[in-house]
Amino acid sequence: MPPHQLGRPTLASIAAAAGVSLPTVSKVVNGKQDVAPATRALVQGLLEEHNYVPVARRSNEAPEDLLVDVVFTALDSPWAVEILRGVTDSGLAVVVSSLASSREPDWVQSLIAGGRRGAIVVTSRLTATDQRRLGRSHLPVVVIDPVDLPGQDVPSVGATNWAGGLSATEHLVELGHRRIAVIGGPESYLCSRARIDGYRTALERAGIPVDPDLVRHGNFHHEGGHDEARALLALPDRPTAIFAGSDEQAFGVIEAARVAGLSVPGDLSVVGFDDLPMARWSSPPLTTVRQPLADMGRMAGRVLHELITGGRLDSQRLELSTHLVTRASTAPPPS
Amino acid sequence: MPPHQLGRPTLASIAAAAGVSLPTVSKVVNGKQDVAPATRALVQGLLEEHNYVPVARRSNEAPEDLLVDVVFTALDSPWAVEILRGVTDSGLAVVVSSLASSREPDWVQSLIAGGRRGAIVVTSRLTATDQRRLGRSHLPVVVIDPVDLPGQDVPSVGATNWAGGLSATEHLVELGHRRIAVIGGPESYLCSRARIDGYRTALERAGIPVDPDLVRHGNFHHEGGHDEARALLALPDRPTAIFAGSDEQAFGVIEAARVAGLSVPGDLSVVGFDDLPMARWSSPPLTTVRQPLADMGRMAGRVLHELITGGRLDSQRLELSTHLVTRASTAPPPS
DNA sequence: CTGAAAGCGCTTACAG
DNA sequence: CTGAAAGCGCTTACAG
Numbered sequence: 001m002p003p004h005q006l007g008r009p010t011l012a013s014i015a016a017a018a019g020v021s022l023p024t025v026s027k028v029v030n031g032k033q034d035v036a037p038a039t040r041a042l043v044q045g046l047l048e049e050h051n052y053v054p055v056a057r058r059s060n061e062a063p064e065d066l067l068v069d070v071v072f073t074a075l076d077s078p079w080a081v082e083i084l085r086g087v088t089d090s091g092l093a094v095v096v097s098s099l100a101s102s103r104e105p106d107w108v109q110s111l112i113a114g115g116r117r118g119a120i121v122v123t124s125r126l127t128a129t130d131q132r133r134l135g136r137s138h139l140p141v142v143v144i145d146p147v148d149l150p151g152q153d154v155p156s157v158g159a160t161n162w163a164g165g166l167s168a169t170e171h172l173v174e175l176g177h178r179r180i181a182v183i184g185g186p187e188s189y190l191c192s193r194a195r196i197d198g199y200r201t202a203l204e205r206a207g208i209p210v211d212p213d214l215v216r217h218g219n220f221h222h223e224g225g226h227d228e229a230r231a232l233l234a235l236p237d238r239p240t241a242i243f244a245g246s247d248e249q250a251f252g253v254i255e256a257a258r259v260a261g262l263s264v265p266g267d268l269s270v271v272g273f274d275d276l277p278m279a280r281w282s283s284p285p286l287t288t289v290r291q292p293l294a295d296m297g298r299m300a301g302r303v304l305h306e307l308i309t310g311g312r313l314d315s316q317r318l319e320l321s322t323h324l325v326t327r328a329s330t331a332p333p334p335s
Numbered sequence: 336m337p338p339h340q341l342g343r344p345t346l347a348s349i350a351a352a353a354g355v356s357l358p359t360v361s362k363v364v365n366g367k368q369d370v371a372p373a374t375r376a377l378v379q380g381l382l383e384e385h386n387y388v389p390v391a392r393r394s395n396e397a398p399e400d401l402l403v404d405v406v407f408t409a410l411d412s413p414w415a416v417e418i419l420r421g422v423t424d425s426g427l428a429v430v431v432s433s434l435a436s437s438r439e440p441d442w443v444q445s446l447i448a449g450g451r452r453g454a455i456v457v458t459s460r461l462t463a464t465d466q467r468r469l470g471r472s473h474l475p476v477v478v479i480d481p482v483d484l485p486g487q488d489v490p491s492v493g494a495t496n497w498a499g500g501l502s503a504t505e506h507l508v509e510l511g512h513r514r515i516a517v518i519g520g521p522e523s524y525l526c527s528r529a530r531i532d533g534y535r536t537a538l539e540r541a542g543i544p545v546d547p548d549l550v551r552h553g554n555f556h557h558e559g560g561h562d563e564a565r566a567l568l569a570l571p572d573r574p575t576a577i578f579a580g581s582d583e584q585a586f587g588v589i590e591a592a593r594v595a596g597l598s599v600p601g602d603l604s605v606v607g608f609d610d611l612p613m614a615r616w617s618s619p620p621l622t623t624v625r626q627p628l629a630d631m632g633r634m635a636g637r638v639l640h641e642l643i644t645g646g647r648l649d650s651q652r653l654e655l656s657t658h659l660v661t662r663a664s665t666a667p668p669p670s
Numbered sequence: 671c672t673g674a675a676a677g678c679g680c681t682t683a684c685a686g
Numbered sequence: 687c688t689g690a691a692a693g694c695g696c697t698t699a700c701a702g
Binding site for chain 3: 347361362
């Protein structure tokens with residue numbers, strides 16, 4: 001709510017602010033045709049600025065009445081369910097949408113018109129336009145981003161990537177590995193940088209020099225893991241362990257090992273990142289760094305609820321802790 | 336809309352039907368305390384019967400304004416995203432909820448109060464009470480159920496399980512297998528029966544007698560596949576191929592084979608069911624029967640939209656076709 | 671195009 | 687507990 005305004009804006013208050021009559025504002029809200037373009041633009045701007053919500057969309061303040069959008073880049077990642085599960089646990093009424101369908105043409109306006117009281121955006125950058133509009137409309141948004149660090153003016157929830165990289169690598173060092181490779185995501189991703197820095201620190205603490213040949217970047221998918229692992233395993237002095245950037249990548253690594261005739265973990269130890277449900281189902285079951293996706297969703301829901309009901313945030317960025325889950329894809333190196 | 340009523344019910348029309356004043360109905364709708372229990376009950380009943388939607392919840396008829404609940408038994412299955420993806424594609428505004436959080440105490444009432452125009456229920460039986468209330472409230476519901484056959488009075492979308500069982504088994508027969516085992520889900524599930532019947536028919540067509548020892552039932556999860564496969568592989572005349580009831584089960588079978596020192600597909604061929612995204616990521620990549628979950632979701636969304644906007648259905652039950660996806664977990668039997 | 675006027679659907683004191 | 691009355695927020699025909 002803009003500071004100069006007490007209570008929710010009404011058609012009357014918008015009309016007063018615009019210096020037009022109430023019926024005119026009504027027409028703009030309802031998309032009627034008989035409004036001069038200039039008038040429409042003026043009123044439209046004020047509606048947005050004051051975050052006007054049509055009566056038919058107003059909700060009570062009970063959490064289950066607060067409609068909130070959860071926006072995924074694409075609803076195809078196994079992350080999605082995990083995060084969604086957490087967000088729904090927070091008690092808000094969660095509307096799912098994927099970017100493809102929800103971002104055109106004016107995302108923020110459609111959120112307001114649809115009676116959404118806020119949004120949670122998963123793993124995607126907000127465009128500058130979106131940010132500007134959001135700011136103007138006072139519509140709270142929380143970013144769940146295990147991948148990147150959003151601008152510090154947007155509240156966000158992430159995971160402790162550096163610590164995850166550290167613990168995965170320490171685990172491999174403790175098993176006796178010395179030739180440890182790491183596959184990160186695309187170089188531009190901050191999460192990836194953080195994990196690789198954790199990897200470096202673990203090696204340095206163990207007195208093992210970092211071999212640049214063993215530090216790779218690939219996409220976070222099966223293919224990325226598969227391709228980089230194939231290259232790594234073809235090295236003259238090949239690694240005895242690979243720390244992958246995601247569980248999906250780790251499955252690609254395991255497949256590359258299988259195709260190369262190497263057994264996991266006998267010939268090669270593999271550590272993933274995420275701990276998706278399917279990490280337990282791989283053969284062998286995957287040792288991986290657990291990223292608490294459901295908890296991140298729950299936390300994002302709580303933060304958003306806080307923002308909607310007018311609370312203040314202690315911190316714009318929250319990172320939940322990762323931890324290593326040891327299963328059967330890691331073992332001491334072959335002697 | 337009840338047939339005797341033209342247009343949407345209003346507080347006034349409900350009041351007239353109940354023989355009370357409009358303010359009294361308003362109080363009931365808003366849960367105010369100063370209403371006699373008998374009056375409240377009378378009005379409540381009429382509100383439900385006439386499917387009264389509070390103004391604050393009324394929506395336009397554009398698909399993106401039609402709020403619809405998608406209810407999962409639990410938001411933990413990898414199916415969930417697939418189905419959800421399909422439903423959101425249908426253009427409806429999808430609110431996710433899992434049974435745990437959404438079924439108490441009066442699910443139907445809370446749907447109406449929340450302005451939902453319909454619901455899609457995934458893989459779960461509606462209670463008799465729910466069905467009765469739904470019938471009374473004229474709130475359309477579609478069941479997506481690849482698992483069971485709901486009562487024929489509820490529109491439902493499923494998959495062709497029998498044909499799936501047939502094609503999976505025929506594939507194994509064509510590769511030269513004769514000792515082919517099948518693991519179904521729990522015996523009470525109709526989908527499971529249908530697939531096993533498809534399996535039987537394929538064997539009979541090939542002139543292979545059905546060995547009751549090779550027909551097992553386990554839960555649909557990793558554990559079910561693992562446990563049944565371990566028993567099967569311990570048989571004196573063990574099978575050379577196993578057709579599992581789900582991809583997750585198939586991963587359990589592969590793990591049991593690995594632990595038993597058998598290679599897939601060299602010593603044992605494995606076929607799954609579902610074709611979840613992760614079927615491509617297993618090692619070896621899984622041959623499986625594709626169940627078009629996203630298409631089923633899309634279809635359910637379309638059917639629900641049809642029902643909401645007053646259309647008639649050609650058929651109460653729709654089954655979308657399954658088909659075999661051949662990857663690397665099947666090969667001719669060891670010679 | 672604009673807005674005065676009528677009116678709809680609802681809520682909320684308040685008198686009984 | 688109930689409902690007549692005032693009034694809020696909005697929409698819609700219609701005069702200008």
